[in-house]
Amino acid sequence: MGKVVAGVAIVCAAAACAAAAVTVSYRMRVRSQRHHARSFLLEFQEACATPVARLRQVVDAMAVEMHAGLVSEGGSRLKMLPSYVDQLPEGDEKGLYYAVDLGGTNFRALRVQLGGKESRVIKQEYEEVAIPPELMIGTSEELFDFIAKELTSFVAREGDDFQPSAGQSRDIGFTFSFPVQQTALNSGTLLNWTKGFKVVDAIGQDVVAALQRCIQKRGPEMRITALVNDAVGALAGGRYWNEDVMIAVILGTGTNAAYVERAQAISKCGSTFPKSGEMVINMEWGNFWSSHLPRTPVDETLDNETMNPGEQGFEKMISGMYLGDVVRRVLLKMAQEAALFGPNVPRKMLEAFSLGTPDISKIHADESSDLKVVGNVLRDVYGIQNTSLAVRKIVYEVCDTVAERGARLAAAGIVGILKKIGRDGTHSKDVGSPVHPESGKTVVAMDGGLYERYSKFRAYMQAAAAELLGDASKDVVIELSKDGSGIGAALLAASIAKNRRK
Ligand code: BGC
DSSP states (O other), X not given: OHHHHHHHHHHHXXXXXXXXXXXXXXXXXXXXXXHHHHHHHHHHHHHHOOOHHHHHHHHHHHHHHHHHHHHSTTSSSSOOEEOOOOSOOOSOOEEEEEEEEESSSEEEEEEEEEEHHHHOEEEEEEEEEEXXXXXGGSOHHHHHHHHHHHHHHHHHTOOTTOOOOTTOOEEEEEEEOSOEEEEETTEEEEOOOXXXXXXXXXXXXXXXXXXXXXXXXXXXXXXXXXXXXXXXHHHXXXXXXXXXXXXXXXXXXXXXXXXXEEGGGOGGGTTOOOTTSEEEEEOOGGGXXXXXXXXXXXXXXXXXXXXXXXXXXXXXXXXXHHHHHHXXXXXXXXXXXXXXXXXXXXXXXXXXXXXXXXXXXXHHTOOSTTOHHHHXXXXXXXXXXXXXXXXXXXXXXXXXXXXXXXXXXXXXXXHHHHHHTTOSSSSOTTSSSOOOTTTOOEEEXXXXXXXXXXXXXXXXXXXXXXXXXXXXXXXXXXXXOTTHHHHHXXXXXXXXXXXXXX
């Protein structure tokens, strides 16, 4: 009997030892995997670093590329497209104007009744619809007919409180947020698509003629009088309210900037200068490239797997369409190589764009001590249950790294433009375009969902701009101009009509 008891005790002890060994080895494996994930994170953070010295190189490169793009067609990856807008709205525009806005996942139609200097925007209304994904890769006819159809039904619902002035037609400003080589204020050919659009037969077409044809077929008596990139629209929208606005930046699904340039500096346009002596330039800065950009292998794989590899390198590091996917790719690598989320890689994490920028914004805003929101997002998006705090911290830091890099690069881009126009504090007062005599300020109008809704991104961007500008930052105001790009095209259509009447 004694022997039996002793035998059982030995077996139990051995089992306990084995269980302990399994636990210890499991813990060691988890610890070593976590260590692996941490060192991967550190490596990624180093590759993404944007110390101020590096940002200054980006600032200089932006200013140099701007010059090059203005001198000759194809002189830089920055297209620096003349917009033919040589006069921005002044606030005294009157009448009823429409705008249609195509540029991201949604299409918008908008009408605005303008009352002149005193009453400004008397009333505005808009309607937004999601663009059916198949139209983003279909034919030009289908896409423009869809816009014409939505516009026609919106116009049909115009109420009595919207009134065109006597003898005035219903003019439309067309915001088209893709690279277009304009040939006039109201015509231009599409150079290439971005942001996941690929309507191949539209490339090289005059997009105004294409839309105007579809509108005519559907009946309403309307004409497109202004073709406007959203960055140009944001500049017009900002200037309508504030005459110190010189630059507009879009940080949304895509990214871009427009600014007021001295016509003489645009040497590729020859020597016919507009009366105002100025012209708005659509930079198409999403395609900016410099060897100083902190690009990582993750960015390279992302780029290779997009619809436009080799294009829009800056956009793919800073805009809303891509930030979430950069994070996803880093997390996927950590899941595959360091089992960050356990032995299995969450299937959905293999899907491109399954993590959106709104998700990383939510993660990044989590201030709770146990990073509860981070856990919730991982559960809701990828079905990952019961993450440890250590894992949630790693996920948080990946978001922080990607957003901080994007925001600081965007700030360097803005300071590059300020440098080009002599407003970064490093020039004597008589270089560049004149500063408004009373305020002495330069205002940068910001538009786009990324800037508007991602508060940590916004804060990082503002801080980096202040860091780069030093003392000069007191004369530079970077402010949200909500929906400037939407209404901007209508305001430009109004300003064109006003100048026609003069
Ligand atoms: C387009 C620009 C546009 C920007 C913001 C970019 O992808 O190339 O034309 O202004 O997105 O919408």
